[in-house]
Amino acid sequence: MKTYILALIGLLLAIASCAKEPIEGYKKFYREYRDSPNVTSFKVPAGLASFIIDDEDKEAKEFLKNMDDISFLILKETNNQMIFDLNKNLPEQLYKEIMVIKDGGSEVTFLARDNGKTIEEILMTVVDNDEIVIMCMTGSFTKEDAKRIVKSINVQNVGSLN
Amino acid sequence: MLSMAQESQLNVVFDKYSGQEGYTSVYITSYMFELFSKLDDESDQDLENMTKGLKAIKILTAGDKLDSKARDAFYQEISKVVSQPIYKDFMIVKDGKQEIVFKVRDNGSKITEFVMTVNDPLEPVLLYILGDIDIKQIAKMSKSMDVKGFDKLQKVEEKQ
Numbered sequence: 001m002k003t004y005i006l007a008l009i010g011l012l013l014a015i016a017s018c019a020k021e022p023i024e025g026y027k028k029f030y031r032e033y034r035d036s037p038n039v040t041s042f043k044v045p046a047g048l049a050s051f052i053i054d055d056e057d058k059e060a061k062e063f064l065k066n067m068d069d070i071s072f073l074i075l076k077e078t079n080n081q082m083i084f085d086l087n088k089n090l091p092e093q094l095y096k097e098i099m100v101i102k103d104g105g106s107e108v109t110f111l112a113r114d115n116g117k118t119i120e121e122i123l124m125t126v127v128d129n130d131e132i133v134i135m136c137m138t139g140s141f142t143k144e145d146a147k148r149i150v151k152s153i154n155v156q157n158v159g160s161l162n
Numbered sequence: 163m164l165s166m167a168q169e170s171q172l173n174v175v176f177d178k179y180s181g182q183e184g185y186t187s188v189y190i191t192s193y194m195f196e197l198f199s200k201l202d203d204e205s206d207q208d209l210e211n212m213t214k215g216l217k218a219i220k221i222l223t224a225g226d227k228l229d230s231k232a233r234d235a236f237y238q239e240i241s242k243v244v245s246q247p248i249y250k251d252f253m254i255v256k257d258g259k260q261e262i263v264f265k266v267r268d269n270g271s272k273i274t275e276f277v278m279t280v281n282d283p284l285e286p287v288l289l290y291i292l293g294d295i296d297i298k299q300i301a302k303m304s305k306s307m308d309v310k311g312f313d314k315l316q317k318v319e320e321k322q
Contacts, residue, residue, distance in 0.1 A: 096193040
């Protein structure tokens with residue numbers, strides 16, 4: 001009997017050690033790098049962001065309704081470790097590419113993380129030479145919001161995204 | 163997995179110029195369309211119908227950072243690819259000096275590729291859509307995207 005109990009405890013311990021930690025995603029990267037040298041960061045709650053949006057811009061106002069906050073991380077003089085950590089915290093099973101825009105050597109990528117019902121996070125990364133800008137919007141975004149992103153595509157002015 | 167025969171011949175041109183100085187590319191992935199059908203929002207059934215079956219939208223333009231010779235060579239290269247017999251003429255629109263050519267590729271029962279080329283000496287454009295394509299829905303979708311020449315697709319509705 002004792003052997004069985006020990007075996008069962010052993011099995012439970014093995015299962016517990018195999019259980020993966022929940023993946024936090026981009027938030028972890030933001031927290032780790034926001035105070036690093038050569039990094040500029042800021043986070044604005046949606047309520048505050050609405051003050052800087054033009055009252056006439058109804059599309060933007062609608063978008064803000066579903067947003068919790070928006071954060072920016074500007075990484076200058078990036079190195080391999082930063083890029084490795086960023087990729088590690090944006091795993092493919094959580095973040096999927098919506099759209100990729102390339103303008104010469106600059107690359108803008110839109111990623112989204114969804115829970116099956118709404119989009120929880122929308123990320124835009126801009127990679128240009130050794131600088132990376134990451135904009136992250138969190139909230140409960142709808143299909144309409146995704147449509148707004150497509151609508152905002154203006155191929156002739158893509159370069160101005162940088 | 164797609165076989166070589168099924169894969170778009172235009173992907174080679176897209177990959178060649180995407181990321182090169184003077185060229186701008188946009189790639190909208192299948193996940194975007196997946197989101198449209200996945201998310202709870204019954205208010206926009208139209209959008210779901212429009213994008214159902216789409217796998218990708220790719221747009222490539224040559225801009226004014228390039229000289230006219232390079233822009234012309236780019237247009238000649240895309241023209242050469244779309245002049246292959248697998249791409250059938252769908253519609254040609256002439257608007258001043260601009261010529262917009264629409265082509266389709268099918269697998270016998272469905273349209274699997276929809277191509278638009280804009281012969282503009284200042285800014286030639288290649289746009290192609292991959293997936294199970296409903297032309298009428300593409301015409302509707304063109305209204306919600308601000309892409310040079312895409313508005314001409316609305317003429318497709320008139321053609322139907």
